[in-house]
Amino acid sequence: MTTTATGPQPLLGDRRSLAQQLTLKVFLLVPFAALIAAVPLVWGWGLTWLDVILTAVLYVVATLGVTVGYHRYFTHGAFKANRALRVALGIAGSFAVQGSIIFWVASHRRHHAYADRDGDPHSPWLFGTSPTALLRGFWHAHMGWMFSRDVTNYQRFAPDLLRDKDIRVVSRYFGVWTAGSLVLPAVLGGLISWSWWGALTAFFWAGLVRIAALHHVTWSVNSICHMVGSRPFASRDKAANFWPLAILSMGESWHNSHHADPTCARHGVLRGQIDIAARTIWVFERFGWAKDVRWPTPERLARRRVAG
Template sequence: MTAGVADVGSRAPQPDISPKPVPLVERISVVVFVVAPVVGVAAAVPFFWGWGLGWTDVAIFAFLYPFNALGITVGYHRHFTHGGFKAKRWLRIVLAILGGQAWQGSVIFWVSDHRRHHKYADQEGDPHSPWAYGPGVWGLTKGLYHAHMGWLFRKERTSRSKYAPDLLKDKDLVLLGRNDVYALITLTTLLVPMGLGALLTWSWHGAVTAVFWAGLLRVFAGDHITFSINSICHVFGKEDFKTRDHSRNVWWLAIPSFGESWHNLHHADPTCARHGVLKGQLDISARVIWLMEKAGWVWDVRWPDEQRLASRRVP
């Protein structure tokens, strides 16, 4: 457990749901952040058939995608949510910004929901369990949509004071979570590829196509990979470790998710900084954390413990 989560257990009980409804601006932003990438993909089609997809767009996409993916996997998830390692202040700020550029909400918003997910995994109270509507074809179909992205449209929001009190004490993260600051962060998601496209092609055409292919399409791909961990990895896949929920390992999502799809081990040992712990389980995020540890940027990394893993293996 992280220090913040431990603090929660030592205080007076607080409600899981914030007494205040989600502000309209946040509800609208969810719609924009979920729908805009889809619209971007549809709008990119005429560019493909008319102006075409250039190697510049592909290169910018390939260059930028890992930064925001790691902002979510290494930053939002393994560091801020679960305390898998400690990091220097400048790195925490960088990870929070990179995660924010993925259009999945501010770090405090994201962490609150995810800690609540772990507390009630696949039970009543889990904000995005695919089993919310029960088993069966219809129930699971509704559940998969709910877990994938439907839960984002709920009217209530998870209590931040209960699930992220440690982050609320961090002035840097509170600042980055302000509506105006976060809006600027999300805007850079489009401005950066636009600028790179303009500089590399020296044309407005290159700037516009980069916004679509390396901006909106990049967000679309990254968000739906993350959403797939919530949905697919709680229904399909292999169970290598004992858990109290339906978390599973999905090997074909390992590379695009940077190791997050080794989800079964993660639920068996949430604070572990490495999720792919068995032979052949590639975990790019864990390797990045290892490199940052070697550079002296992070410390107290919670690497896998062989005895703890052995005690949780499925016979």
């Protein structure tokens, strides 16, 4: 607990109501069930090239909304964005259905403040190092932590976003963006194919399955990337680089590099490390939508390299 001019500020804020808990479970478990159902469906019927294209496009948009927007911009201030880009990133990130901007940012800033220690909302190491403890920790880090009724204190970890009128509005209408994330693919699928069946399959694949896949890629950064991988840079925690997730996560799985230098706009800082999110920020910078980008320099990298 820290103390400020207004008194002590605990890690946790208000608890979720039972209605909020039920809603959360629906939006976490229904897409997951759709992902499981997708396995027999893909072998039999109900998947078209239109579904594949819509799924891929919306996956990229929502994933970049989280990686570029929620994470590198809103959480860590890796660059400055003009108003239009800031709002667009907030809405795109909301399409990932991982919580509102303020919820996500507060939780992630708390994660960095207490990474792999007591206070971290989703460390896989909180229960010990035995096989049973690590299995429990993996579940907790991957998705179990989100079923808790406790919510990170916004005033302590995201006061800047609470003061931002635009972001408060985007955050307040998170439910609208969530509905849009499901309705938009169905509308596009129906109009392009001019059929109800096209609307239904697009809703399933580009809506439910896409959201579930994105959920598990993001959650894998919390779980797998704190357990397995390489650690070429010094950090205070067990964050690791896990290359198999690099493309699907748009560069987020270069997690050791990120924890060693959290405000850096590029996570894949070594040769051959693909970082689609960083390239997207580079494009925004070229168009003049982003500025003061915190790109890595040889000096910064050298200071953080593990000796040996």
